[in-house]
Every structure is written in structure tokens, then in C-alpha cells.
Amino acid sequence: MSTTHGDEEREHAAYDFAYVQEKWLPVWDELTPFKSGRADDPRPKKYVLDMFPYPSGDLHMGHAEAYALGDVISRYWVQKGFNVMHPIGWDAFGLPAENAAIKRNEDPRIWTYENIATQKASMRRYACSFDWDRVFNTCDPEYYRWNQWLFLKLHERGLAYRKDSAVNWCPGCQTVLANEQVVAGLCERCDSAVTKKKLNQWYFKITDYADRLLDDMQQLEGQWPDKVLTMQRNWIGRSTGANVQFVIEGRSEPISIYTTRPDTLYGATFMVVAADSDLASELAAGTTAEKDFKAYVEKIKADSDIDRLATDRPKTGVFLQRYAINPVNGEKLQIWASDYVLADYGTGAIMAVPAHDQRDLDFARAMKLPVRVVVETGEDDPNETGIATVGDGVVINSGLLNGLNRVEAIAKINAQLENDGLGKSARNYRLRDWLVSRQRYWGTPIPIIHCEKCGEVGVPEDQLPLTLPDATGLDLKPKGTSPLGAATEWLNVICPKCGGNAARDTDTMDTFVDSSWYFLRYPSSTNNEEPFSRKDVDTWLPVDQYVGGVTHAILHLLYSRFFTKVLNDMGMLDFNEPFTRLLNQGMVVMDGSAMSKSRGNLVRLSDELANHGVDAIRLSLVFAGPPEDDVDWSDVSPSGSVKFLTRAWRLSGDITSAPGIDFTTGDVTLRKATHKALNDAAFAVESFRFNVAIARVMELVNATRKAIDSGCGPADPATREAVEAIAIMLSLVAPYTSEEMWERLGHKPAVALAGWPTVDPALLVDDSVIAIIQINGKIKERIEVSPSISDVDLEKQAMSHPVIVEALQGASVQKVITRAPKLVNIVINS
């Protein structure tokens, strides 16, 4: 490529993207076309939000795709005349920074802020339409101060609490993990096998909101991908059933079990309690089974989650030498302890109905326990097949329930249990409370002081932010307890309540706390009085369009929805769902699999940008296919994008008419193509079919090329109209090229603010259309007709067409379906 930039030379060569990029960046810095929230801005508002990045090095291909898509949407609404807020910030706390700090033996702040600077510069070059005045980082004390404030509010409301429990422990990261961060038994971050550890930890009581998190999803139907809604529903996992009391021999209190199938109560042939529950130890205590039980518990503790996940894992357990009495028939049932019952779901105890539950059947067969069929489903006897019959059927062997179907039987037995004080209907959730403590340095300190006399005392609001102690001198290496515990000066404090000696909580918050409300902060990003102002959220929220990866379908979105509902209850917001519309973009992969250094299929964004230019890369990503599908970089053609952009750019140099010329006198055929493209592209963008929108622009470029070379010519007003429309439409995806085109067309920057041209409906009507004539659904002929032709006239023309007359010889017409102006279908006897 030439290094000199004479105008004439550029005119004839493929246009020089590097030169154009350097040319426009300072101009845009000056113009700030995407600044939002100017006091006198009369435009209606829209909030378009991209999920903020984690600053782990420079931007990669995945960022390039996500931000290109968010930009199309944001820039589109700007062109449509909206005051769009499109902010960005950094999700800057977390383990990678801490691990880098350990490796480099320096403060994690250095690595973090360096990477933020790098990414920021890359985003500017990538021409993201961000409002740079609203930037913040979650590791700024001005931000995390409000994490602490919110924590205290949750604490006040009883929604932040501590409890002892067996938590997921990652031996690699040396920290606890939320349920959500354990993927198939492995740590989401480092892939270590997760183990259990009994610890006292902070939780957020998200389970209090389980029903609302489920029910409010109705509002999101059709606005969020179904996939995400389904994943959230499954994750919350509401089940309805009944708690039933079983009297235990030699125990004063009965045991409550949870079942979704109270209709099968007569089929219960034994009881199982979770082996790792307190209940199990209590029942085993003092029995002849105690020794075996203890050995069993030791054995299963040694098993990792991985072992537990094996689907064909044989059932194991210990008979506790204790008996329960079935409340419906007085039968004596053996009580077993097993690890296939979970201690923290329901009551940690179940009635086993082996005939109609596969797990119970597997256990019964392993332990030679009886199996009794109480639902006649028409399937083979589970005693023989080893396959539990779980389908609907008629209840049998069940006293007064006999002859009923499932729904009737459940209603009847529930009513009776309730009446007898032996049970009642109940709900359970798969969702557990959100474990937020982390034993790491690089996060928000939990603003609680532990006083021997006063217990948990919140750090007074006027002392926030409680900043992290200096990292120098602290050993950040994971060792199972928080590094903050070693910062003695920071740690030891006076109790704000009683003035006695006390100590700070040494844990930091899960970084998902940071991202659970950041979208509320952008409109008030410089507010030092409160996390966000009521006026700002009322103006801008909820987010109109959220764009991000499906990797956050459960965690981040669920937590954000939870926070929004809590803040709504606190009266700080008047909406209860934060994200009105959600778009999940796919991943960028290479040769069919995710890019990674070790796989050797890493495509570096910086290389691609250097080779093809920003616009071509953005275009390639957006044009590759539907935004939610993965893009395989080996399938796309950045050089094809360069070719197209050059073609479009060249058009702008061909126009010989002056800017401001009256388009209405222009060539009608080309004008129609222009208006159709504008109309179709807008529709496509609004329905997230960006690849189709680009196809429409390509068609218009082709039509305009033809018009200039062999049609109405470069001086025709319609040609200028077409090229201006192309520049404006291209501004959504190729900001540099379109700005350059706009200038060559005689306009001042920024093309981003030019406005989407108004579509003339009269120009959307074709002079004539092709109607197809079918006989029995097979196309026989095409005729050219007026688009306003009536059904009657179209049918008349079709029936008298020579080809049709010929084809209808000797046949009897049964029916004629006419859909003017597109189709006539003649149904005949054949």
C-alpha cells in the first residue's frame, strides 16, 4: 500500500483505510456525536447497553463482534432521531488481576488500569459509539463504595446473612464458589475439581425472590431469547408437592419429607435421609449401624463432585436400624442413609416409592427392598423390568385413592393429610441462596465489623467507602483465608456501636455483586451522594436494549433481576425488570471451535484490523449471519468486505450533482430502489437481522453502480439520493467509510447524525408485479400485473391466459384461489 496520500492517487486506488481512520478519529473526538444527556436535548431517549468487559488484556474477536452489534443498534436509533445513551465501563475486580499480581509481584491495580487503558484506546479506534463521559470501573472506590452501601441495605433488610454450611470449595483458587460458578463439578475459572468445605459465609437471600423472579418473566416473553428464559426457569426450578409427616419409632418428633407425588404414598416402601445431614447422624447415633454409617459418610466425603455426577453411578447407602411409620397405612418402613438424597433440598429426607421413581428403584434393587406398584400405567412391571413407571395412570393398592387419576389423587390425599395435621402442600426450589463471600484480595471489602459484644455491626455509611488496604506487603497467594486478614492495621478497629475492640470482616464480595447494578450507575456515574439518583433512573431506565453473550444467561442476568427487585422494594426504582429487550450474540470461533492459544487457532483482532481495517472487520462480523449464531472466522471474507466498502466508497466520488439538490425530480426507478432499501434495512435492523440489512445496502450499491454506468447517470438527483442513503445506512457498521463518503458528497461530519432519510410510501409501490399462476399448486405461468389489480381481474386474466387455457383443456375446475396481486391457484380434477 502506498505511503503517500495525494488526493489523486487515493481517487484511483482502493481507498486507504489506515489514512481514513487517522483522519476521522480526532474529528469525532471534537464533535462527540454520541454524547447523551445534554440538558436541552429534545430527542426521545433510549438506553442501549453492551455488557461491560473484563480488562484481561486487549480486546479480542469476541469483543469485536459484540461491540459491532451493539453499535449497529445504537447508531441506528441515533439515526432515527433518538437521544441514545450507549455507555461503557469496566468490570474490573476479580481473580485474573489478582493472579497476574501474584505472578508479577505487584499491586493488581497496575495490571488492571493498564489493561483498561489499552482496551479503551482499542475501542476508540474501533469507533464504538460510546458516550465516553460516563465511564467508570468497578474497582474504583467511588464505585465499590456503593456495593458496600447496597450490602448494608440488604443486611438491614435481612437479605444479607451469614450461615455455616458445606460450600463449594475450589482448591485451585482457594476460595468458595457460588453454585452458579460450579460447572459440571469443576471450577468455572480454573477447572479444578470442586470439593465441599464447611464454612461460615455471607449469603444474599435470593430465594426470597424465587417466585417473583419466575413470575415476572412473563414481561420478558418475546423480548428476551426463549433460551435464556428457559434456562432461568430451570435454574430456579420451582416444584410443587407436599410435605408429609412420618412418625419415627423412638423419636419424639416426626420427620417431614418432601414429595411431588403424594398420590404414591401407599407405594412408599422405605425412607431415605441424606447421609451428610445432621438428621442422619442423629438417627444413627447409638444404633448398631452407627459404625457403618460413620464409615459410609467418610467414604462419600472423599468422593468429588465429579464422581457424584457420573450418571451410571451405583446406589450406595446404610440401613440405620431405625423405622418410620407410613401415615396413610401404618406400615413400618426401614430408614436408610444415602448420598443420592440431597441434604439441602426439601427436608433432606424422602419417602422412597421404587415402583414409580427410577432412583428409588435402583436403590431398592441394590438393597433388596420391596417394590409395590400403586399406579396402573399399562407399562410393564418395574419389579421385572427394573424401569420405574412414571407416567399417568389409575391409582391402585391405595385404599381410598383407588380408581383416581394422578390429579384427583393428589388433591384428595393433600386435603386429607392437611385435615389430619399430617402434611400440607409445599413448594421447593432448585435455586439456593447466593453465596457472596470470597477469600481473595481484589474485590469489594465486606463492610461489616465483628464485635464480640455487639455481633455484626455495619460500617457507618459516612465511613464509606471502606477502601482496600494497600496490597504492598500483603501475601496475595491463595491459602484458604482472605489476604485482608494479614493487614493488621486495617483489620483491627473500634466497634462503632460500643467502642470496644473489634475486627473487620476479611472477605471480599463476589464480583457478580459489582455487575448486578452497574447499569443503574451510568446515568449517575459522577454522583458522589448516592449510587444513582431517582431522577436519572426515572429518565433512562429500564435498559431498552441489552446486548451480550449467552454465557451470562443465568448468573449475571438473574442477579441483576434480583437486585432490581430488591431496589424496587426499597422504593428506589419504579420498575421491576432491568432489561426490557435482550440480544445474545454468538461467539467468534475458528475452524469450528472456540479460539485458544493452546489449540493454535487464535485469530488476533489487532492483526485483522491492521490487514483489513476497522470497517471491513465490523462489516464481516455483522454480515456473517444472524447475530445470535456463532461466526466461524474461516467462513468469512474480510477481503470481500474491503471490496464491497471500496465499491460503495467509489460511488461517492462519481456524483456530479450538488448537495441539497431536489431529489423528487430524479430517476424514479433508482429512487424506488433507494426507498425500498431504506425501508427494508430499517425493518431488518429492528428485528435484529443485520446481515439482511447489509444485503439490502449491497443491492442498492449494485443498482446505483448500474445507474451511474449505464442508466440515469452520475448527475441525476436520484443517484445522489441513493449514494447519500448508502452512506447513512453504512454508518451503522462502517463508520469510517461512510464518513469519508459523506465528505466526498459535500457534507460536513458527522454522518452518524445525518438522520435516517424519510421513506416516501409512494416510492415503495412497484409499477408492476409478477403474479404467478398455479394449477394444483404447480407454477404454470407468470404474468405482469398492476400491484393494485383486484382479485376478480387477476383471476380473469389468469383464466384467459393462453398457456392456462391450454393446460385446462378437458379438466374441470374445482376451485380458484386468488391472492391479488401475487398468485392465482387453480384447483382441477386430474
Place this chain on the structure above:
RNA sequence: GCGGGAGUGGUGAAAUGGCAGACACGCAGGUCUUAGGAACCUGUGUCUUCGGACGUGAGGGUUCAAGUCCCUUCUCCCGCACCA
């Protein structure tokens, strides 16, 4: 196992129940060129007796009409993981 999604040319993909393959990539041929990895033009689903016929994973159904709706089935991808 449960839940969700997807299967269309050589490739990425289009298609309010109404002309399947728009728009591209790739490939082939051509024009212009000292040259072409530039630009422009033409062709490009399969079969064909050149009339047409067939064609959206497979099989059935609804309909005047199905890639699209319904049922069955196969394959692939994603999520969950003993939740009673």
C-alpha cells in the same frame, strides 16, 4: 435422563403459509490490460430425452398451497445434572 435450539447449494446464509437459494464467499469463463491477487460482465442446486422433472435430514399429516404449521423419527449443538 430432563429442558431448549438447529438441520436449506461447494461455503456463510435468505425466504408475513404463496416463484426455495436474496445478498455474499468460493469456483469457472469472458472484457479491459505489459501484468492481475485491480475493475467490470456472464455463469454456478440436482437430474434431463432440453419439453421439463426433482429438490429444504427421514417418514407421515393439515392445507388450494408447507423450508415455514402438526405428529413420528434420526443427527448435531447448548443448558441442567440423583432437586424426590
